[in-house]
Amino acid sequence: MQSRLLRSFLVVAEKSSITKAAEVLHISQPALTKSIMRLEKELGVALFERVPAGMRLTKYGEVLFHHAKVMENEYRHAISRIQELRDGRSGALRIGAGPVWLVSLLPPIVAELQKQQPGVAISLIGGVIDTLVPELINGELDLICVSLDFPNRSEIIKQKLFDIHHVLIADPSHPLASEVEVDALLIHKYPWMVLKSDYVGTERISSFFAANGLEPPKIAFETTSIHSLLQGVKSGSYIAHIPAQMLPLAHMTGLQEIKLKQPIWETTAGYAYRASVQLSEPMKAFMRLLQDINPATSSNLV
Known part of the structure; x- marks a missing residue:
């Protein structure tokens, strides 16, 4: 299966419209329709159904969208890692954080991480379980620090730290x-x-x-x-x-x-990351710092 077909599929799914997707991809509508039909023929299932509002994913399309989105994010991250290695940079780390982590626990840890890894660009994104876990699964975040009060999944590794x-x-x-x-x-x-x-x-x-x-x-x-x-x-x-x-x-x-x-x-608090991810040195260093968290002293951090 060609990456171009998956890219076409993702844009149509995100725009819910052949017309809008064709504009984004800078191709004609007939050419885009042909690509979608070719992908559906390869898979042997219908990925979209036409509705008054445009294009809607079928149950098969929803499955492909989830996995294709992860593949797209992983590919983008791989390109970024390769460029960082080529240019001698230390990389980036995208961390999702629940409220107590965002406000009380992570700011000093991030500061310490940047002392140890001065070349690392860190993004700290606030949220709650219901927003951060999907972003982790989709590859939009490298690691999340949250309450671990969500169902276990084979693709996610949880590390408990404290109650x-x-x-x-x-x-x-x-x-x-x-x-x-x-x-x-x-x-x-x-x-x-x-x-x-x-x-x-x-x-x-x-x-x-x-x-x-x-x-x-x-x-x-x-x-x-x-x-x-x-x-x-x-x-x-x-x-x-x-x-x-x-x-x-x-x-x-x-x-x-x-x-x-x-x-x-x-509940139990800790961090989680995708089992498929290749741990970078900044991510390993961040995990080591997390192991030293003492929530009893978090009052000193706010």
Whole structure:
């Protein structure tokens, strides 16, 4: 199978249109249609179906799209590594980071890594499990530092580092701020603020309430930024959950912990990477630094 055919397939899938894809590829629509038909003939299945909005992937097309996207990313990374070796550069490292990692744990580690590997270009991308894991699988990230509370997959290697538990926070003006200790029924009455796309975290919160015979809480406000979340909670209207390691930052924002009678969410934190990836020297050095993390001292890092 030719790489040109896969490239044509990917662009059509991403644009959902032969017309738009042909413009991107700088070829005629008949030529692009012919390429797609040739690919479908080689595979013996239909990859697209025509719908009013354009081109939609079939179930076979969805499978090919996932694997072809990974292949495209891996090829791009291979070219980049070859160019770095040819030019005598140390390479790049793309790291996905959950909130506690992004804010509290990774900044000093990245700084130390660049002391050890001054030629390395590092990208630190924030997110949550539900956004970072797909980006890792697709080859858009080299490694992710997150809660490992997601299903095991054969193509991903997980390395556990420490346990974390989540706590509730609110503004001192919140009605629950004066309570010595609260239960599920009491906190269920108030609106919540959460990180957008954090479906795992929201599901764990729903499970907590379900275990106490209650419906999921009202999610009134979503945001993509942990700093925005803290400022939103500062308004006094919402409850939110954060890893305990982020309490110092919450305190600096003027928020306080709401004491619960029982844990709301406990999990393991660590890093994960693709089993197929060839570990570069910067990546190995970064992993070694991660092994020395002491989450008990993370309060000194915010």
